[in-house]
Amino acid sequence: MNLSVIIACYNAGDTIVMQLEALAQQKWSEPWEIIFADNGSTDETIASIEKFQNKIPNLRLVDASKKRGAAHARNVGVSIAKGKALAFCDADDIIAPSWVAAMGEALKKYDFVAGQKDYKKLNEPWVFECFGIQETGLHEAAGYLPFAGANNLGVKRSIHEAIGGFDESILGIEDVDYCWRIQQSGTKLHYIPEALIYFRFRHTLKGMYLRSWNMGCQEPLLYRKHLPKGMPRLITWKTFVKAAVVLPLHLLLKVRDKKSLGRWLMDFAWRTGQFKGCIQYGYNPFTQLNFG
Structure with a gap:
């Protein structure tokens, strides 16, 4: 088996059929497999996957509900994978028709790759504009290493195993840590625009709020972990002083519609x-030292 596609899923019943249909249309001349690692779904997710097992060769489902989080689910998926290379995507997005072939071919040439995202196809205009994302490839952390989401990422299995997989103590931005640790080990992250996915944002104000809250909560853990490895301090006392001044002003002066409200809430x-x-x-954030 040359490539294993790993998909962590949790209560994705509303979207997973579209991703399954996209997977069923994939063509690549070399052997590959799909592993869905379910993190404890209670909706129709598992039933939907099982319906496609006769339609998609080498489709497997594994129980990854022992511990909460996509990091754990992906690690469980990798543990049963047969491929020499791994490709990660998500259950609520849609891969483009040539995604598997693009990932497979890229991982013959490179050890670590990230694909392109289209943000417009699956999102209403106000949602896309609310998030304000312009990048279609790699993301940059100010003054530090680039990263990409695990919704469109590929890596040689030997490298995944060498760094110990995804850090299961980080929830929501574990893919940033994963990218940084692989690069710290000496492996460059390459951008592959041919490996395209259609990305789905949260479509409700509540969903947007919770996503941003979770990311904010996890960032200090991520940054504390990487400060000793040369990462600049991206959260300082000035961060919170500025927020205390700017956020109330923006609420009063800039929030005029659903889009601007969503941006402010995030x-x-x-x-x-x-x-x-x-x-x-x-x-x-006040000193160069950490509490505790």
């Missing part, structure tokens, strides 16, 4: 989440 959730995370994970 900013508010992100900064308040960061503050909570600093306390929870012992990240001190």
Whole structure:
């Protein structure tokens, strides 16, 4: 088996059929498999996957519900994978028709790759504009290493195993940590625009808020982990002083419609989440030292 596609899933019943249909249309001349690692779904997710097992060769489903989080689910999926190379995508997105072939061929040439995202196809205009994302390839952390989401990522299995897989203590931004640790081990991240996925944002104000809150809460843990490895301090006391001034002003002066409200809610959730995370994970934004 040359390639294993690993898909972590949890209560994706509303979207997973579209991803399954996209997987069923994939063509690549070399042997590959699909592994869905279910993190404890209680909706129609598992039933939907089982319906496609006769339609898609080498489709497997594994129980990954022992521990919460996509990191754990992906690690469980890799543990039963047969491929020499691994490709990760998500159950709520849709891969383009040539995604598997593009990933498979890229991983013959490179050890670590990330594909392109289209943000417009699956999202209403106000949602896309609310998030304000312009990048279609790699993301940059100010003054540090690039990263990409695990919704469109490929790596040689030997490298995944060498770094110990995804860090299961990080929830929501474990893919950033994963990318950084692989690069710290000496492996470059290559951008492969041919490996295209259609990305789905959260479509409700509540969903947007919770996503940003979770990311903010986890960032201090991520940053504390990487500060000793040369990462600059991206959360300082100035971060919270600025937020305390700017957020109320933006609420009064800039929130005029659903899009601007969504943008403000995400900013508010992100900064308040960061503050909570600093306390929870012992990240001190006021000094060069950490609490504890």
